[in-house]
Amino acid sequence: MRILVGVKRVVDYAVKVRVKPDKSGVVTEGVQHSMNPFDEIALEEAVKLKEKKLATEVVAFSLGGPKSAEILRTALAKGADKAVHVQVSEAEAAKVEPLHVAQALQKLLEKDKFDLVFVGKQAIDDDASQTAPLLAGLLDWPQALYASKVEEGGAGFLKVTREIDGGLDTVKVKLPAVLSADLRLNEPRYATLPNIMKAKKKPLQNIPIKDLGVEIKSQTSILEVSEPPQREAGGFVEDVPALVNKLKEKGFVKN
């Protein structure tokens, strides 16, 4: 089984994001970036499958600006065998939407056979959660999203347990399939220095986006990004009747 793992370069989860003064987005200049945490989990699962001898090769993929190459090197340090960087300019990178990523992946899969495409369930910058289902739709492949456990399901199948609102949903998917990783699937390993050094020698292929024939044309436009309202200090009241009056005043309790 060959696994293609999608990884995205996003603002690091520990950063306190600030909204740009023109409200067009958040400040990303000079801000710490790293691999999307859910993609780390997808990558870890793919590497585990390889260690269990259920997969033969793990290839990391990213669609992004030049700096996405750093994220791919990290993926190689964490166990991927090869990496593919579909490169766009910095300016274009800001306009990339999940559909473009799905289209790029679709084009790659036309030339290169994979049995499994594994991505994180959503990116922590846009929370779109669209790439995996869009890709499954474009390819007409089975999908199992929000995976919290991945097991063998018999020859040519995987058994995937999914976390859904009501509990756990276990499905059997026929390969090739698209999977997306949820939080509790695994705990990603650290990249160690020897592996980081080895990763520098692993193949990282660069493909400009136009070679794939995918056009970055936005389907949505961001109207405004704003911060949540500032939390205001509470007030004190003297006694319960005063509290009840206040609640009525504010319309929380019917008169």
Added chain:
Amino acid sequence: MFFRPAISEAIAEFLPEFQKVLGVSGVSTKESILRQFSRDEGHFQVSLPSVVLSPKCTQQVSDVLKVCHANNLPVIPFGTGTGLEGGSVCSQGGVCLNLREFVETPKVYESDFVSSVRPGVTRLSLNEHLRNTGLFFPVDPGADASICGMVATSASGTNAIRYGTMKENVLNLEVVLADGKILNTRGKDRWPRKSSAGYNLTELFIGSEGTLGVITQATLRLYPRPTCFSAAVCSFPNVFSAATAVVQLLQLGVPVARIELLDDVQVAACNAYSNINLEVSPTLFMEFHGNEENDLIDQMKVVEELCISNGSRTFKSSTEPRRMKDLWKARHDAFYAALALRPGGKGFSTDVCVPISRLAEVIAETRLDLEQNSITGTIVGHVGDGNFHVIMPVFEDDPEEMKKIYEFSDRLVGRALKANGTCTGEHGIGLGKMKYLREEVGSNSLQLMRTLKLALDPKKILNPGKVFI
């Protein structure tokens, strides 16, 4: 709760000056905030500070200290409040300097294995930041403490045996002195691995517990994250044989990364608190780091033979990460597991450290002392360093109980000092251990410490009432 009105009035006069430096939001006199900053993880709760100030940069720290210095206002630096000896507790009222908001992204110099951090950065957040570099900062006291706070108490953790304590891992410090002067102990932006230039100011501030200066940046040594790990858990018929096994292990030169001893009372507490199922008898937890799995397997064989020859009944080892993590979680939660033995009690922790050859006898005598005096306490220790803690949940409002506890502590320190050791391996003197300092270091050393203190802080505004009686 002992609130000192006199100092509070004096400080009220200066609130506008503090607000000028920090803005209105950086100055708080709200009671709930004062309470939050009046205590640490130990059992001391002396008084409320008069005001909590929250600087966000070195210049603000300096400007605040200038105001305090000019007007003789006591200043208590406060990191994460996870100390155990009252080092950041307010003993005489005054200004609490909350450094948690002084945060920046850690600066990392990967090829140099160095990182510089501000006071608001904790050890876990630093390691999270480093997670993809292949490097880590190894000093790991139980709590997620602020790194500059760890410098102030000369903290150590479970893997000091292999990676050292804060003393071995700080290359440079930015410090603000009592009068607001800013200095870098090795010079600004310098981090050579070693230097012979001038006096060793860096180590002067390590362990100074906020009495010589306020630490506003620490430049640290990082290490490569080990590639391979293995862990072993081994129970012994008694503490003496466990401690003897440790001594022999070190004498053999096996490169162990962690050796922790949990006595039977602690093991039982951990079983109950963390829902695990260890055999209830003195137990050694060991961890080995390496780059090659084969090396670790060879080491494990040696260790197993050694433990068996010391009467070990069970020897379990693992290279499985999740299992190893479970074992170590129990150890890191040991403090809270011990407190859970008497819910509502506050943690009173002892911290003696003795040369390895005396460890077995000191621990055995201590366990006997606890039993003979019916004191609830667990023993857990970084036995590779000769350091162990007796953790006792206590009710401070009960004077008879506290008398018993303090007498026990006095006997324990006496025992450790007679065994060529120290009253505090890693927690610091703070409020709790001041009376032992003279006996331990001798009057000439104590005199020199006082001379240094007065040279750096003649007005005695920095953390008064700590370290020295």
